[in-house]
Amino acid sequence: MNKQTFDQLKETLYHEKLNNGLDVYVLPKAGFNKTFATFTTKYGSIDNDFIPLGEKEAVKVPDGIAHFLEHKLFEDEEGDVFQLFSKQGASANAFTSFTRTAYLFSSTANVRDNLTTLMDFVQKPYFTEESVEKEKGIIGQEIKMYDDNPDWRGYFGLISNLYEYHPVKIDIAGTIESINEVTKDLLYTCYETFYHPNNMSLFIVGNVDAEEIMTLVRENQSSKEFPEPERVQRFFDAEPAEVAKAEQKIPMNVKTGKCLVGFKDRSPDRQGEDLLRHELAINILLEMVFGQSSKNYETLYQEGLIDDTFSFDYSGELGFGFSVIGGDTSEPERLAQRIKEMVDVFVKSDLDEAAVESIRKKKIGFFLRSLNSPEYIANQFTRYQFNEMNLFDVIPTLESLTMENLKEAMAEHFKTDTQFSKCLVTPKDET
């Protein structure tokens, strides 16, 4: 077991890579009632074209199948795994993102039993034709719920403007039509390929003893058999560097409009420290142009174009990277125009060093605050690790970013001629 200490943060992280390839991390947190654990596979909605384990030919699977699989894993021969967790006083959940599927529980008692349950249910698939059919009704309602949600529609509308081929543009849950193509056998194919321990990571954070937890995990894993690990081969069509579509309007049954604009990364091939530096730089820059303490925010607010739903965010993984800016507005078209103008002015001007320092401080404070949250630590750590970076490098990296780094990132990312797109949600009766 490796031990790493982060003195300033007063945190100690334990790590071990087991023989079957599974990465296990334990972060003891005294003072907390809660223990939180995530069991995550590097498999998300974008992984729809791959060579199944033990085969030679690639297959294409229906949109939304990773998410469907997440729902179905909770069913066991004996019934519903939620029941078992709740009998042990835990609450369990799961989520699927573009690149990951995570299963988690949090509990304040019976940590050993709950951890065993987590490992066992994720590593024991049980699908029947009948239960797959029944799940289509439930997921169908989940899809329809999001279809009526203007924020979600605007967000995916924007991503589908940015990307022409990359599956990041596809809704994580798929469509009513695509989930209808899901079968028991397809679920097993995906499961066997992506749920190998070698493609997974287990993170436990809470009031626990690291040695004791590691022993439990080791014993549980060595009692199970897995085929030899193979590196999963995934395929993605070549994606143009520029945006696919400059704009889109989505008329919906809403009273207030929405404006979302985005910038597409030209070369989304970074991993490790490169990616960490890049995303921190973009985050600082976004905060400088549109943060609540910026002149631009104040101006847009006074012009009546934004309200406190206005926000921004950057998402970057291997293969795609983009920022999203926007919120509710009564004038979506004008807000998009103003944002574009402000970015153009920003990239032409010098970086204000005092503002950079202030935002650096703000980001450090945000990070410290996040360490109060076991959920944040476990979820983010895994995302960082899958991208070959370390969550605990965030503060030193923030401190070491130079003005040069920021200027480079600014010149590359914020290009309004080729990398920019807008998606507007408008009230239906106005058009």
Add this chain to the structure above:
Amino acid sequence: MEAVNVNQFSQGPVRVHVVQSDTYKTNTLVLHIRAPLTQEEHTKRALLPHVLQSGSKDYPSRQQIRQSLDDLYGATLSGDVNKKGEYHLISFKLEVANERYLKDETPLLEKAFQMMTSVVTNPLLEDGKFKDSVVKSEKRNLKQRIASVYDDKIRYANMRLNEEMCKEEPYGLFVYGDEQALEEITPQGLFEYYQKVMKEDKMDLYVVGDVDVDQVKEFVKNHLQLEERIGQQTSQQPSSQTQRDIEENVVFEEQDLKQGKLHLGYRTNVTYQDDDYFALQLFNGLYGGFSHSKLFLNVREKASLAYYAASRVESHKGLLMVMSGIETANYEQAVKIIREQMEAMKSGDFTNDQVEQTKSVLKNQLLETMDAPRGLVELMYHNELGDKARNLDEWIPNIDSVTKNDIVNVAKKVELDTIYFLKGTEGASDE
């Protein structure tokens, strides 16, 4: 569970509660200002916290407030209104990093105090009233916030159910006020209302973190100077229940939507003040609160009608709300199942094992809530809202002592008041 160490004292009209804990890397301040919810004042009250956050004497613009927060290592300040029972709360929350974890040893906590009290007690004025331009832009912002409820169909259905169910009670009022009343607010009128709030409302300040009580006393004394109230404070508890014969009320509404929203409102006739409050919590857990509940199992897992089917309790008004998103054509079937499950609760159709299971999940949820500073404050504040002193360490023994019989007795008090169904146009005529 670790004992929660609370120190309480009064400073002028403010009741201060200090919770010492070294679990967190931040310090949290929460100020709750409460008054009864009324038709005459609810819109002004919703507007007030936003006007206050737009500038104070020491930080005369929104941007200056935000910049100062960034400089405090990204401290976060938020102010908003909430409805708890028939109280309308204005709440300000400030969270700031604990300087012990930073290289730079700025006294962040005192600055945070200064910041929050400046915003609350030292507003920016012009000719003895709030600034015209500020009030104007915050009115626009609030108007948009009121309108945006329509766009989030789950929130909209909740609001409509409350409105229909509590037509003649203050609880039926919408937390953000109404558009008509908003039009009529003047800077002068709002400032007079502010003065009344500062003179008459009940105030509770919570300080959570690795702090020193004497130091907090000092900070409060130096920064939060408010006039001592003359005479007894009017602490009249708003009526929590209108006793009347309930006749089931059914309300349909139709919109252009993919999914129908089915919301049911029940009167439980039990509130936080009652001894059977904990039996009510267990009732809710078994009926619709958790993933092992009757609603989840029967509406979602067995009938596959919905992605979510859940219930929650409003502790101070004594209401229980059921919500689910379904295919419009499945209305009859869903209502039938929801009613049947309520009957099953009333007739004691659940096992002691299920009661035990619900107890462990509920206790787990409670302990997890206590892990987060804001959660801890929310739990403690129940005592002020319900005017009932109940220590945090009484909660778990109270949950443990509930019997199946207690739950059935509570179930028998629960009465269906209103069914609200927001019909979708899609799929309305299938089957």
